[in-house]
Amino acid sequence: MKTLKFLSVFLLAVFLASCSSVRVNADYDKKTNFINYKTYAYLKSGIDKVEISDLDKKRILYSIDEVMATKGFTKSESPDVLISIFTKERERVDIYNNAGFGWGWGWGWNPWWGMGYSSVVTTPEGTLFIDIIDAKTKELVWQGEGSGYLTTNTDKKDARIKEFVSKILEQYPPK
Template identity: 65%
Template sequence: MKTIKILPLLLLFILSSCSSVTVYSDFDKKADFSPYKTYAFHKAGIDKVQISQLDKNRILNAIDAELTKKGMTKSETPDLLINFFTKERERVDVNQYSYGWGYGWGWGWNPYLWGGQPFVSTSTEGTLFIDLIDAKKKELIWQGEGVGYLTQNRSEKEARINEFVAKILMQYPPVKK
């Protein structure tokens, strides 16, 4: 009976791990992050990003929402300038499945050479970088990076961008050890 109750949790964990975004961040260890309360977007940097204007707006809205949750406000005279840029690459996975008797199950050596059909799949892996720049010093003080799979499905795109931005900005402000 206990396994029946645990099974849905295990399934939820497996499904959530498949759609995850891997995040990294780096920061200036000398920077004091407590005085940063206001921000503005660095228009000149964002204009250079080579993605659609719709996706730019989705990213800007997601960043705006996350920073607002952290108690920060937009300002004409900001403490921080926010910039972002993106990269993407096509990932190709080739798997060889074999069938029949032999060493291992599904993988490895097969003395009878039964099956052995290659399976090729492609996916687009995207990286979103978010830069926080000290507006007075014009120096990068924090950078967050999120890596994950992208979707072309328009109904899922906004949710995926929100997930990328939320997980990246979860690491801001950094916790100094």
């Protein structure tokens, strides 16, 4: 029985560790010359529509500011690009099934039978989209997307949001 409990805890730990990374993807307009972009601002109408708490919005925007600064971009009142974000959230449900019946003869011809078990693990999973829009043409030129598990722990939330933003913007500007 102790082995079964240990195995369950071990599998849950492996599962959670495998979920810790952010899966990213990016797409862009191949005809865009990204070298011309040096300044940015936020598209207020896009940011206002995001259905998350204002604190989480600030966390995301602060993280974007940090990453963009390390890439040599500066905020401007007359920007080259506008940045917008949007989010999706869903509950990821994983069902682990070890159900079954069995019976047989044990030592001394004692009959036995047993049942398997099932466990359900739910994890909140979120997707953050970062859109980069040409300020002159108002056309989307780059979109990055990051998906991964979310946390409600305030201490870990800052780090998790920074991880999302950093991984997404690793792909900007495209090579």
